[in-house]
Amino acid sequence: MSGEVLQLRGVGVKRDQAMLLRDVDWTVHENERWVVIGPNGAGKTTLLQVAATLLFPTVGTVDVLGERLGRTDVFELRPRIGFASAAVADRVPRNEKVIDLVLTASYAILGRSREEYESADVTRAVELLEALGCAELLRRTFSTLSEGERKRVQIARALMPDPELLLLDEPAAGLDLGGREDLVTRLGMLANDPAAPTMVLVTHHVEEVPDGFTHAMLLRRGAVVAQGKVDEVFTDEHLTECFGLPLQVERHNNRWRAYGRASGAAASEP
Numbered sequence: 471m472s473g474e475v476l477q478l479r480g481v482g483v484k485r486d487q488a489m490l491l492r493d494v495d496w497t498v499h500e501n502e503r504w505v506v507i508g509p510n511g512a513g514k515t516t517l518l519q520v521a522a523t524l525l526f527p528t529v530g531t532v533d534v535l536g537e538r539l540g541r542t543d544v545f546e547l548r549p550r551i552g553f554a555s556a557a558v559a560d561r562v563p564r565n566e567k568v569i570d571l572v573l574t575a576s577y578a579i580l581g582r583s584r585e586e587y588e589s590a591d592v593t594r595a596v597e598l599l600e601a602l603g604c605a606e607l608l609r610r611t612f613s614t615l616s617e618g619e620r621k622r623v624q625i626a627r628a629l630m631p632d633p634e635l636l637l638l639d640e641p642a643a644g645l646d647l648g649g650r651e652d653l654v655t656r657l658g659m660l661a662n663d664p665a666a667p668t669m670v671l672v673t674h675h676v677e678e679v680p681d682g683f684t685h686a687m688l689l690r691r692g693a694v695v696a697q698g699k700v701d702e703v704f705t706d707e708h709l710t711e712c713f714g715l716p717l718q719v720e721r722h723n724n725r726w727r728a729y730g731r732a733s734g735a736a737a738s739e740p
């Protein structure tokens with residue numbers, strides 16, 4: 471695999487005459503932790519779907535885990551990729567128990583289809599749920615969980631097959647402040663774990679970028695505004711260009727925050 475987990479060259483995605491992605495060049499190396507940030511409609515989910523092999527580009531080439539899309543069997547590739555997104559959560563059968571939702575990831579299916587699972591799989595599923603702070607939810611039905619609980623269970627499911635690439639689409643969306651901070655802290659622990667897979671996380675907010683994330687891409691209207699090491703990408707100029715309004719960004723205790731320049735000036739006045 472030569473250390474490259476994702477390699478996109480000149481990638482464009484066109485739907486109904488609209489270019490959802492334009493001329494994207496992107497390389498993600500093994501063990502990097504990437505965050506993809508941009509405003510609504512920037513193309514972040516589209517990019518993640520390409521990385522998850524769920525969407526083929528209209529133009530350009532995509533290599534995922536050393537395999538070229540269009541020349542490989544994606545059904546063999548997908549079990550090597552963990553993917554947590556609202557679209558996956560929407561497909562969970564109504565009565566699915568939390569433990570089954572995590573366990574079935576080993577078989578790349580949704581919905582319990584067998585009576586018995588390997589005891590090693592059960593042990594791993596329980597350990598992952600514990601690590602994400604949801605061991606007490608094991609026997610609950612997924613559809614009855616709160617948004618924050620669902621997000622954590624989905625990440626446990628995405629990690630279950632021990633993926634080489636973990637893709638997280640807006641994991642903190644819809645969470646309250648406590649739920650967000652709990653999740654961002656857990657993701658920071660995962661990002662700092664050398665045994666964890668290569669990660670790509672999509673979000674709208676720099677405040678949701680966990681400690682340990684090494685690289686960032688800023689997207690606007692389907693095109694890359696900036697990409698590279700997170701410290702070099704998260705600048706006032708890049709964020710201002712990306713979101714289309716004057717922004718100031720700062721780092722504190724390994725976390726980021728951004729605010730409109732006008733509101734920042736007002737806040738600093740006595």
Ligand SMILES: Nc1ncnc2c1ncn2[C@@H]1O[C@H](COP(=O)(O)OP(=O)(O)OP(=O)(O)O)[C@@H](O)[C@H]1O
Nearest residue numbers: 485486488490508509510511512513514515516517
């Ligand atoms: N099948 C489609 N046909 C036409 N346009 C589409 C299609 N799917 C998505 N789009 C448009 O492509 C753009 C990018 O969508 P995408 O979901 O990738 O953006 P996003 O950055 O993830 O947005 P958000 O932050 O709001 O979730 C949006 O303007 C969306 O309306």
